[in-house]
Amino acid sequence: MTAQQSSPAQSAAPQDIRVGVIGVGRMGADHVERIARRTKGARVSVVSDYLRETAEKVSATAPGSRVVDTWQEVVAAEDVDAVLIASPGQFHREQVLACIAAGKPVLCEKPLAMNPSDAYDVVLAEREAGHPVVSLGFMRRFDAGYGELKDALEAGDLGTPLLLNCKHRNADVLPGFTDTHMVYDSAVHEIDAISFFLEEPAVSVQTVMPRSTEKAPEGLHDPLLFLFRTASGTVVTDELWVSTDAGYEVRTELVGSLGAATIGQESGLVTTQQADGRWGGTVPADFRPRFAAAYDAEVQAWIAAVADGSNVAPRSATAWDGYVAAAMCEAAEQSLTADGPVEVTLLEQPA
Template identity: 50%
Template sequence: MSDLRVAVLGVGIMGADHVARLTSKISGARVAVVNDYLTDKAEQIAAGIPGCRVIADPLDAIADPEVDAVVLATPGPTHEKQLLACLEHGKPVLCEKPLTTDVETSLEVVKREAELGKRLIQVGFMRRFDHEYAALKAMLDSGELGRPLVLHCAHRNPAVPPSFDSAMVVRDSLVHEVDVTRFLFDEEIVSIQIIKPSANPGAPEGLVDPQIAVMRTASGKHVDVELFVTTGVAYEVRTEVVAEKGSAMIGLDVGLVRKTAPGNWGGQITPGFRERFGAAYDSEFQRWVDAVRSGVNVDGPSAWDGYAAAAVCEAGVQSLGSGQPVEVSLVSRDSIMGA
């Protein structure tokens, strides 16, 4: 079977990482086309890959007959048009979150895909491919812990770009815990409240940080998430499930633990998302390539998962403004054939 010819649209931080991943770590695929609004950047990356071309227009790159599948690492506002183009041309696509930047367009993408009668869109919620999250999911599914009751999460970054605003804490950070909740519990989130504790004096002016998200699932499970994106320390992601027969926690960074004089005890905290989730990205991409080559197209979070996450985050942004719990507005999945 010949290699999958992939077009990578957007070669900023994430896109460039994905180009390198597909080129050096993933079997069965090659980067055939790159695209970026910074043409010089695209040409620089393409020059290092044999047979790779630069196509200036992303829609032309999607339509190119020598492209079998697409990776979207472009800015969120461009996703709707690019995803619809992928559907129009029947091209499987791995889309970095968000699916789109608002609930209405996300739902439209879900409906358009459903009309085709086959799934072509996979959303890049890479935590589902992390070995710790996979182990936690398997434990819950086995029934070893009994019925899950509570989920405690922490999501901390050392710093964020100057352009990062309070709503982005919900849409760009919390969105991962939203998907993790749905993945672990296999049910939808029905309400969310954003609580604003005392602000971090070191946060940029105008950024509400930290934030606490409190969510409730359809069956009444409680989820709380500490979001703190300007800790100045390191990258920390922890998840603890409390159930009727015990609890389980992941994300403790328990690698080498050292004890030295005079009475020091400690280890290493993960410095960034690449170190923490690099293997998950590798697994995500390899499984996606294998699925597309076998004709399955999707081996992970679907367009529906992207839409559901967008709906929860939209309610979260509303709660950020009001401070009150907000019900999540989600159409019935059964109302969309094939979703």
């Protein structure tokens, strides 16, 4: 059944896209609430989670939805036109491949896969399908500030990009958070920003480790700095500090040959972070309130793309973007223990 079709047995309007959601933990539950309450032209029809009790609880918040036992049932369901994947990352490759095989558009939370080889398998499978199917959930691409900076770059207002300076700060992290998590859970967003803003991947990455704050969990270098370079010569810095005891901040500055622009810093406010955990300004506690509007815009744009048959919204991250991010993350992980820059290796992009 295509995204444009609707069963007469369903009470929703014929144009509504029926979304199956795989994984309804914190992020998946947020998406169910988003689709049920704030997304036009869509409704949640089927929900699954490895904890049946969790799935039933979340399904109860989405009128007309039902619960199934396995993610395979979600993909195969006749009352599912498109699939949103919010399960743990180790399952994404297999689940996305199943959606491609079923011909159902899919919005998958990052990562696309756990390594570049598996991510490239998805790229090839989509290429064999002959049409776009996969959108990847790098929601910052739909943030208003990100959009404004992207527009300025495309208009040539800033000239040639010279430097892209990124800052990513968290109040705290979960127990067991390591330098490797710093790459795959935190820096991955700035890594995708390289492709989004500069329209080219990094060709090398180097880790710079300052002395750590005394608040850093044992075994974690915090703060940490990644230094990326692109083939055209743009340098990207990514400063990560994840145990601030304050709030969640994401800032990006683009320095171009004609000027510089910064997003993520509230106008007229100075954010002060203090040793006792107090903070000033309007810094949100975590990523969800900071990027709530971006998540809403991302899902709405995806639904619109599914409805018009293009399946992937303009500016959305694609399967190829997911592969590129995986390759850059792998190099960044290697750079944690390397003496000097590590080369980013990419396979050829299929036509």
